[in-house]
Amino acid sequence: MPLFNIASSVLLITAQRLARRLCNCKIPLETPTEALLNAGYTEADIDGTWTLYGPGSCDRCKGSGYKGRVGIYQVMPVTEEIQRIILAGGNALDIAAQAAREGVKDLRRSGLIKAMQGVTSLDEVLSTTNA
Numbered sequence: 001m002p003l004f005n006i007a008s009s010v011l012l013i014t015a016q017r018l019a020r021r022l023c024n025c026k027i028p029l030e031t032p033t034e035a036l037l038n039a040g041y042t043e044a045d046i047d048g049t050w051t052l053y054g055p056g057s058c059d060r061c062k063g064s065g066y067k068g069r070v071g072i073y074q075v076m077p078v079t080e081e082i083q084r085i086i087l088a089g090g091n092a093l094d095i096a097a098q099a100a101r102e103g104v105k106d107l108r109r110s111g112l113i114k115a116m117q118g119v120t121s122l123d124e125v126l127s128t129t130n131a
Contacts, residue, residue, distance in 0.1 A: 003086055003087050003089065004087060006086055007078070007083040007086040007087050008083070010078050011077070011078055012075065012076065012077050012078060013075075013076045013078065014073060014074065014075050014076070015073070015074040015107055016071055016072065016073050016074075016107075017071070017072045017107060017111070017128040017129060018069045018070070018071060018072075018128070019069065019070050019071075019072055019111065019114070019120045019124045019125060019128045020066035020068075020069060020070075020120060020121075020124050021066060021067060021068040021069055021070040021119060021120055022053055022054075022055060022065065022066060022067075022118065022119065022120055022121060023055070023056065023058060023060055023061035023064070023065055023066055023067040024058075024060065024067075025055075025056030025057060025058035025060065025061060025065065026053040026054065026055065026056050026065065026118065026121075027053060027054055027055075027056045028051045028052070028053055028054075029051075029052045029053060029054045029121075029122075031052050031122065033046055039112065039122060039125075039126060040108050040109065040112055041112060045112075045116070050116045050117075050118075051118065052115055052116075052118075052121070052122050053115075053118045053121060054121050054122075054123070055121060066124075070114060070119050070120055072107055072110050072111040072114060072125070072128065072129065073107075073110055074104065074105060074106050074107045074110060075104070076099045076104045077104075079098075079102060081098055081102070082095055082098055082099065082102075085098055106129075107129040107130065108125070108129040108130065110129075111124075111125035111128065111129045112125060
């Protein structure tokens with residue numbers, strides 16, 4: 001397909017992953033700052049206002065610590081600048097860099113936010129998203 005067809009017809013690109021949702025029996029975890037930074041959290045994120053949780057064990061989740069699934073999403077509008085990159089034959093890294101400049105959260109960041117909210121575990125985010 002010619003690049004101009006892609007650039008002119010695609011309005012939005014989404015990516016998604018399913019992660020296991022923590023059960024209500026979740027337990028708070030103490031995670032070293034270095035591990036949080038390595039996972040992708042920023043210094044500003046690590047402000048002590050949230051807690052990471054890990055899987056517990058109960059009858060409801062049959063001891064797994066997880067019950068159900070939660071979606072982790074990346075939604076990227078195809079802006080004029082991204083259209084220019086496509087038309088110039090840019091690659092996925094060029095497009096991802098521009099999307100980041102435009103404030104698009106990648107899958108990892110979206111997953112890290114879900115972990116901050118206590119919806120899923122950091123281990124689950126790390127296993128379902130690329131760094």
